[in-house]
Amino acid sequence: MIRLGVNVDHVATVRQARRVDVPDPVEAALLAEKAGADGITVHLREDRRHIQERDVQLLRRQVRTKLNLEMAVTPAMMAYAETLRPDDACFVPEKREELTTEGGLDVVAHKIKVREGVKRLQDRGIHVSLFVDPEVNQIESAKEAGAHAVEIHTGTYCNAALAGRDRERETIAKAAILARSLGLEVHGGHGLNYENVLPIAGIPEFVELNIGHSIIARAVIVGIEAAVREMKELLASARE
Numbered sequence: 001m002i003r004l005g006v007n008v009d010h011v012a013t014v015r016q017a018r019r020v021d022v023p024d025p026v027e028a029a030l031l032a033e034k035a036g037a038d039g040i041t042v043h044l045r046e047d048r049r050h051i052q053e054r055d056v057q058l059l060r061r062q063v064r065t066k067l068n069l070e071m072a073v074t075p076a077m078m079a080y081a082e083t084l085r086p087d088d089a090c091f092v093p094e095k096r097e098e099l100t101t102e103g104g105l106d107v108v109a110h111k112i113k114v115r116e117g118v119k120r121l122q123d124r125g126i127h128v129s130l131f132v133d134p135e136v137n138q139i140e141s142a143k144e145a146g147a148h149a150v151e152i153h154t155g156t157y158c159n160a161a162l163a164g165r166d167r168e169r170e171t172i173a174k175a176a177i178l179a180r181s182l183g184l185e186v187h188g189g190h191g192l193n194y195e196n197v198l199p200i201a202g203i204p205e206f207v208e209l210n211i212g213h214s215i216i217a218r219a220v221i222v223g224i225e226a227a228v229r230e231m232k233e234l235l236a237s238a239r240e
Contacts, residue, residue, distance in 0.1 A: 001236060002206055002207060002235050003208040003209070004208075004211065004228070004231060004235055005038060005039040005040065005187075005189075006037040006040055006211065006212065007041040007070075007210055007212025007213075007215075008025040008029050008032065008040060008042060008216070009041075009042060009050045010212060010216040011023050011024070011025040012055060013049070016049065016050055025055050026055060026062060028219070028224050030063075031224045031225050032224055032225070033063065035229050036228055037232075038066075039066040039068055039088070039208070039210075040065065040067055040068065041068040041070060041090075041210045042059065042068075042069060042070065043070035043092065044056055044077070044080070045094060046072060046076075046077075053080075056069065056086075060084055066087035067087050068087065069081060069086040069090070070089075070090045070131070071090070071092065072093070073091050073113060073117045081121055082121065082124050085124055085125065085126060087126070088129060089121050089126050089128050089129070090131055090210075091105055091114060091130050092105060103133060103155070104138060104152075105130055105132055106138070107138050107141040107145055108137050111144065111145055114130065115145040115146055118145050118147055128146075128148055128149075129149035129150060129151045129187055130142045130145065130147045130149075131150075131153060131190075132151070133152075133153050133156075134152050134153065134156075134172045134174070139179050139182070140178075140182070142179075143182040143183070143184060149185035149187055149208075150185075150187065151189055151210065152175055152176060152187070153189075153190050154172060154188050154190050154200055155190040155191045157169055157171075157200065158193070158196055169200065173203045173205075180205040185208070186206050187208040187210065188200055188209050189209055189210035189211060192214065193211075194214060194231065197209070197234055197235070197238075198238050201234070201235050201238035202238045214231075215231055218230065
């Protein structure tokens with residue numbers, strides 16, 4: 001069955017809007033695990049707009065599935081990850097002005113830097129994935145950089161008009177086949193929700209999807225446990 005990683009960043013977004021103690025992303029993460037999440041994902045951004053160091057440190061101690069740290073490939077974040085030792089780390093591009101991560105990491109242009117970062121964390125026993133666009137040269141470069149996995153950026157598919165969505169899915173499927181043929185684990189994420197996830201979850205090469213905003217948005221209405229269970233049921237149905 002395909003794994004579900006639940007990103008709890010936006011629980012922290014609500015908290016940081018008032019700079020108070022609630023809602024607590026750690027509590028949300030533990031409830032998500034209780035409901036069947038296979039892992040917890042957080043992005044500790046340079047500007048600390050949502051997740052804080054306190055959150056990550058508590059999650060490292062309390063998460064029982066696995067902790068996936070999304071991070072920029074910067075000296076400060078590399079040192080932090082080496083100390084924290086999350087189960088997984090996902091290298092992502094990061095710009096201060098963006099609302100959310102826009103597009104994949106350019107592994108081709110930064111291969112030496114990325115390769116050095118991958119080795120540093122893997123030497124600490126951390127599985128490293130690279131968040132990349134579904135492009136042949138990026139996936140091949142991810143393999144050359146020594147990554148354990150690629151997380152294929154699904155945002156273009158999610159944002160496409162219905163007429164173009166099948167084409168975008170086919171591009172993702174071809175990228176997933178290539179990545180798997182190179183021996184990479186294949187993950188996916190960005191923009192996936194309850195309406196668009198099934199065609200992606202049905203691609204057999206995917207072993208993990210990381211989903212955040214749509215689950216947290218649904219949780220506002222039905223609660224985090226129900227929201228996670230609903231997504232797990234959808235992912236299960238895609239493989240029946």
